[in-house]
Amino acid sequence: MSANNAYEVRIKRLPGSDNLPLPERMSAAAAGFDLHAANTEPVVLAPGERALVPTGFALAMPVELEAQIRPRSGLAYKHGITTLNSPGTIDADYRGEVKVLLINHGQEAFTVLRGERIAQMVFQLVPSVRLAEVDELDDTSRGSGGFGHTGLAASGQSQ
Numbered sequence: 001m002s003a004n005n006a007y008e009v010r011i012k013r014l015p016g017s018d019n020l021p022l023p024e025r026m027s028a029a030a031a032g033f034d035l036h037a038a039n040t041e042p043v044v045l046a047p048g049e050r051a052l053v054p055t056g057f058a059l060a061m062p063v064e065l066e067a068q069i070r071p072r073s074g075l076a077y078k079h080g081i082t083t084l085n086s087p088g089t090i091d092a093d094y095r096g097e098v099k100v101l102l103i104n105h106g107q108e109a110f111t112v113l114r115g116e117r118i119a120q121m122v123f124q125l126v127p128s129v130r131l132a133e134v135d136e137l138d139d140t141s142r143g144s145g146g147f148g149h150t151g152l153a154a155s156g157q158s159q
């Protein structure tokens with residue numbers, strides 16, 4: 001953390017993206033930085049189609065962080081445009097261009113124009129974890145029940 005209590009994430013504009021805004025928070029306490037599309041030509045997504053849209057930047061963040069690429073609800077609600085691999089994962093050691101995998105779940109074709117805010121990037125802490133292999137796991141009341149298991153005994157129907 002830096003002096004003002006913020007993690008410093010380095011961001012580098014890639015060639016050709018000088019005139020694009022960097023990712024930006026649209027309100028003071030927004031969780032996400034909106035990402036601008038860096039495609040030079042319009043990208044047309046027919047219903048059901050997907051495309052990897054460039055953003056024009058690369059990152060170097062502290063190892064304890066990841067960045068998640070999440071959909072914008074407005075695009076999802078109005079046009080059925082979302083991120084296919086939601087949330088996308090940007091690893092701390094990734095130095096390539098951040099890209100957004102969009103899919104059109106709507107009924108109409110959608111055109112992605114350069115500069116448009118297509119998704120948002122949320123930074124998250126990733127705890128340091130080490131897997132320890134064992135022969136037996138401790139018991140719990142849930143045990144191996146899952147996938148709608150709770151409530152089955154009472155109603156005969158999962159919820």
Ligand SMILES: O=c1ccn([C@H]2C[C@H](O)[C@@H](COP(=O)(O)OP(=O)(O)OP(=O)(O)O)O2)c(=O)[nH]1
Nearest residue numbers: 069085088089090091092094097098099100101
């Ligand atoms: O929405 C995304 C998801 C991933 N990436 C980049 C950053 C990430 O660090 C890398 C790998 O992503 P992921 O681990 O999700 O993909 P993979 O299919 O497992 O590829 P790899 O074998 O390269 O890890 O691709 C993006 O730019 N946008």
Ligand SMILES: [Mg+2]
Nearest residue numbers: 089090091094
């Ligand atoms: Mg991977």
